[in-house]
Amino acid sequence: MWFAFPDWAYKPESSPGSRQIQLWHFILELLQKEEYQGVIAWQGDYGEFVIKDPDEVARLWGIRKCKPHMNYDKLSRALRYYYNKRILHKTKGKRFTYKFNFSKVVLVNYPLLDVAAAATGSPLLLTPGPFAGAPGPDAPPLTPETLQNLFSTPRLGEPGGRTPLFTPETDKLRLDSPFPFLGPGASGYSKPPSLLGPYGRAFPEYPWNFSPYLTGPFPKLAPSLYPPHFYPNPLGSLGHLPAAGAGGGPTAAPLLAATGEGLGPERPSGLAVAPRLALPGAGGPEATLAGKEDSDSELEITDVSGCSSDSEGDEGLPVPPKTKSGKGGAGS
């Protein structure tokens, strides 16, 4: 059970070439596990997370990368490199707080969406394209609602007062993060077997357990994201999307539009996205989803065995889930 990103969002490899785990994947992993809530956790807006214990996160990262001298200073530098990549953002004013950009994450992780759509003839393609015609109010390419509807996430009740629907200071930012996760969501997402047939074959090389969400909403999402005619060869071109600053070329920006960020100067404005996101508390009771067999693949974050025997005097204690409760904020 994750609180935010659905399983598939934490994809295996992001770029061809570098197979090593990337920092943001790692962060996502940590965020995914409740054991680390004392160290890092979702907080605030969609995709926003706070590093409660920078030293610990750095240590864990260091373990993962076999970099005993890792520290928050260095880790944060790496994080800062994500700003330009649009993967991450800094939440200014809040210490140790950053925000993920879901659209980027999905795009980076699922370039094959396209293939699936194309291969199957995309029977579900409903939207001709945001550019072809005016996006009718009833057929938006991709709105927060759509996403939220597509990827429902069970379990949200966070006792400690959780995610406010909006923050006073950044209320305008609401639009920029259409995170499907956290959505109270359509409770009925079990998995339409009928859809499995045609698409099942599309992902033969995915060893990781595929979540049910994909089978259903998946094909639906694909066409709106990037219609086949936009990307004849999706695999190659999806690496860097228009988001990065495409000067030319028709950009498939439905997703981006939905995520209208305060960063991009280029925004198709063709789509007016309704800023309403159903949040915990706002959307409603949803359904705790009956599925409880969410045995996720285990991530041995504490696995240091792969590192070289050399330990530069830094022994470590891989055991992260420390029952620390006293550490509130690093006072400074």
Added chain:
DNA sequence: CTCGGAAAGC
């Protein structure tokens, strides 16, 4: 703390 340039490593 946070931001990025620069250089080096993988």
Added chain:
DNA sequence: GCTTTCCGAG
């Protein structure tokens, strides 16, 4: 290409 390391500036 993605960090890691070092570091001066705000």
